[in-house]
Amino acid sequence: MDANDLVASVRHSGEVAIVDLVGQLDGTAEKTLASAWDATGDAPVVALNFSESTYINSTGIALIVGLLGRARSAGRTVRAFGLMDHYREIFDITRLSDFMEIHGDEAGAVDGLAANV
Amino acid sequence: MSARAGVLRRFIGRRGTQIRTSAETAPARRDMEVAPVDIAPNDPILAYFQGATGAVDLESLHLESPARDALLEAGVRIVVPLITQGELVGLLNLGPRLSEQDYSADDRKLLDALAGQAAPAVRVAQLVRQQESQARERERVEQELRVAQLIQQQFLPRELPDLHGWHVAAYYRPAREVGGDFYDFIELPEGKIGIVVGDVTDKGVPAALVMATTHSLLRAEAPRLVSPSKVLERINDLLVDDMPPKMFVTCLYAVLDPATGTLQFANAGHNLPYVGSEGDTLELRATGMPLGLLPDMSYEEKSATLRPGDSMLMHSDGLAEAHSPDKEMFGFPRLMELVGEGHGGEALIDHLLKSLDAFVGAEWEQEDDITLVTLQCSSGFVSQTGAMESDDDNRVLMDLQLPSEPGNERQALKKVAEAVQELALPPAQLERVKTATAEATMNAIEHGNHNDPRVPVGVRALIEGNDLVVRITDAGGEDILARPDAPDLEAKLDGRQKPRGWGLFLIESMVDEMDVASDGATRTVELTFHLKGDANGR
Numbered sequence: 001m002d003a004n005d006l007v008a009s010v011r012h013s014g015e016v017a018i019v020d021l022v023g024q025l026d027g028t029a030e031k032t033l034a035s036a037w038d039a040t041g042d043a044p045v046v047a048l049n050f051s052e053s054t055y056i057n058s059t060g061i062a063l064i065v066g067l068l069g070r071a072r073s074a075g076r077t078v079r080a081f082g083l084m085d086h087y088r089e090i091f092d093i094t095r096l097s098d099f100m101e102i103h104g105d106e107a108g109a110v111d112g113l114a115a116n117v
Numbered sequence: 118m119s120a121r122a123g124v125l126r127r128f129i130g131r132r133g134t135q136i137r138t139s140a141e142t143a144p145a146r147r148d149m150e151v152a153p154v155d156i157a158p159n160d161p162i163l164a165y166f167q168g169a170t171g172a173v174d175l176e177s178l179h180l181e182s183p184a185r186d187a188l189l190e191a192g193v194r195i196v197v198p199l200i201t202q203g204e205l206v207g208l209l210n211l212g213p214r215l216s217e218q219d220y221s222a223d224d225r226k227l228l229d230a231l232a233g234q235a236a237p238a239v240r241v242a243q244l245v246r247q248q249e250s251q252a253r254e255r256e257r258v259e260q261e262l263r264v265a266q267l268i269q270q271q272f273l274p275r276e277l278p279d280l281h282g283w284h285v286a287a288y289y290r291p292a293r294e295v296g297g298d299f300y301d302f303i304e305l306p307e308g309k310i311g312i313v314v315g316d317v318t319d320k321g322v323p324a325a326l327v328m329a330t331t332h333s334l335l336r337a338e339a340p341r342l343v344s345p346s347k348v349l350e351r352i353n354d355l356l357v358d359d360m361p362p363k364m365f366v367t368c369l370y371a372v373l374d375p376a377t378g379t380l381q382f383a384n385a386g387h388n389l390p391y392v393g394s395e396g397d398t399l400e401l402r403a404t405g406m407p408l409g410l411l412p413d414m415s416y417e418e419k420s421a422t423l424r425p426g427d428s429m430l431m432h433s434d435g436l437a438e439a440h441s442p443d444k445e446m447f448g449f450p451r452l453m454e455l456v457g458e459g460h461g462g463e464a465l466i467d468h469l470l471k472s473l474d475a476f477v478g479a480e481w482e483q484e485d486d487i488t489l490v491t492l493q494c495s496s497g498f499v500s501q502t503g504a505m506e507s508d509d510d511n512r513v514l515m516d517l518q519l520p521s522e523p524g525n526e527r528q529a530l531k532k533v534a535e536a537v538q539e540l541a542l543p544p545a546q547l548e549r550v551k552t553a554t555a556e557a558t559m560n561a562i563e564h565g566n567h568n569d570p571r572v573p574v575g576v577r578a579l580i581e582g583n584d585l586v587v588r589i590t591d592a593g594g595e596d597i598l599a600r601p602d603a604p605d606l607e608a609k610l611d612g613r614q615k616p617r618g619w620g621l622f623l624i625e626s627m628v629d630e631m632d633v634a635s636d637g638a639t640r641t642v643e644l645t646f647h648l649k650g651d652a653n654g655r
Contacts (some may be wrong), residue, residue: 004304023552024527026524028523055527056554057555057559058617058619058620059559059617061623062615062616062617062618062619063249063616065609065616066609066616067618068610069609069610069611069612071261071609083546085544085545085548085550086544086545086548086549090552090623093623093626094604094622096606098606099606099610114378
């Protein structure tokens with residue numbers, strides 16, 4: 001395993017499953033991300049924590065699109081928080097932010113308040 | 118004639134060699150062989166036997182001779198010298214007669230006649246045995262040469278490194294008695310390459326084995342330590358305890374960064390490398406003791422930059438120390454002059470070998486291994502990308518070659534970020550530069566070069582007027598990338614399209630301009646970022 005490979009862990013806060021993403025999010029993180037998604041169980045809201053995610057590329061974007069697709073078909077909500085400004089820009093350019101709420105911090109993501117700050 | 122068991126047991130060697138002989142004597146010891154008697158080469162008895170005209174009665178021979186005493190002690194009474202063509206080739210030694218009477222005149226005549234016939238036969242036998250022994254020795258030497266050659270060949274590189282913008286050539290010709298020359302190319306981190314030329318003192322199998330050991334140690338240590346002086350220090354420490362007596366290794370180790378032309382080098386007592394540049398020849402000097410001589414050696418490390426058109430020669434003794442029929446040495450000054458004549462790569466090697474052939478003549482027997490490694494920076498190689506004719510008016514910030522392996526785009530990102538640091542770009546623009554570079558490199562690795570690590574991706578960053586330009590070159594040939602439409606996210610989320618396919622769209626979103634060019638073999642994606650101020654400080 002590369003020192004920069006993504007490590008994903010899941011914790012719960014009420015009905016929100018928080019997925020902490022540490023490391024770089026690229027195509028190599030597919031299995032890690034899929035396992036983390038499975039570990040969120042049937043929590044109606046999943047919050048992706050990007051505050052320790054150092055690098056996201058187009059193949060990482062594709063993985064997030066895959067998660068969003070699964071959430072959409074299951075009627076679940078996906079939120080994101082802790083994004084660097086640059087990746088926030090990318091989420092806007094790719095229109096990901098049209099399909100997931102972007103929050104500044106964990107509290108906002110858990111409460112679902114002040115979305116798209 | 119009935120001699121008391123007097124027999125010639127051992128024939129005698131040529132004059133000047135030590136002679137050993139033995140006899141069976143005395144009735145009590147009739148069936149016993151006595152120990153051979155050694156006759157020293159300077160024993161006067163040899164000269165006496167040489168001049169004798171017949172059988173010699175030892176007891177009546179008054180001579181200060183240790184051999185005489187020893188022969189008498191062994192029971193020998195009469196010695197008949199075996200002489201053929203004036204050369205003493207053996208002795209017929211006889212003890213007392215069984216009848217205990219003296220040898221008669223008839224006996225002596227018979228012995229003389231016998232000696233006259235036996236001597237040529239003994240000489241023939243000696244020559245046959247000598248030839249058999251020489252043939253065995255020749256076969257042993259040939260076999261050793263074959264083994265040495267086999268070892269040597271096992272450790273020579275099977276192919277030359279393919280460095281974008283560089284022409285690498287190598288030549289190795291072993292002498293009949295294979296020397297200990299070797300050369301190697303070692304892949305190093307960050308696209309650098311280690312180049313080794315070495316020579317083990319001595320010849321044959323021992324030299325080949327030391328060469329093999331040194332080669333293996335270099336392969337193991339070079340990628341870890343990189344720094345040429347550190348590598349040589351380490352190899353010296355590893356070799357010194359187990360080096361056979363009177364052997365050592367001279368070795369030149371250089372590390373080339375193909376992206377910049379920077380050459381770091383250290384030298385363990387090897388011939389200085391030469392650089393031909395604009396009609397001159399420069400020596401690359403760095404001092405250091407040969408490997409394996411003394412413990413705890415340190416090596417001077419120097420660096421040089423090879424510019425387009427420059428040609429470097431690394432070489433062993435075999436060429437410069439070749440001799441003409443008049444015993445004149447080819448010499449280093451002549452070699453330097455040839456390097457300065459503007460040839461490079463294989464053309465330089467051909468040029469040197471033709472000069473050598475003319476110098477030594479047709480009858481020359483090669484004295485030592487000849488190893489030549491040349492490295493030439495292609496003039497104007499930058500234009501091979503097809504994206505530009507010349508970068509003369511621009512300022513190159515970095516130039517990098519990466520193996521096409523997934524994940525290497527992060528190296529490109531890192532190097533470009535380091536290179537543009539001096540521009541103090543706004544943070545958002547810096548991030549866009551990094552993302553666009555990484556995406557374009559990833560595209561080149563996967564689609565242009567099909568993840569083949571042998572095919573490099575070139576990444577070059579430069580300032581063009583008020584623009585930062587990053588060029589990514591792959592082997593995609595004429596396959597010009599189609600301009601991407603904005604991906605349909607709805608379709609991807611619904612599963613009507615695959616989730617992937619964001620790369621080009623992201624690149625275009627990050628840059629101010631994007632162009633794609635091809636020269637038929639390579640494809641270059643050019644990313645342009647407008648800078649607010651004048652990046653050249655004008």
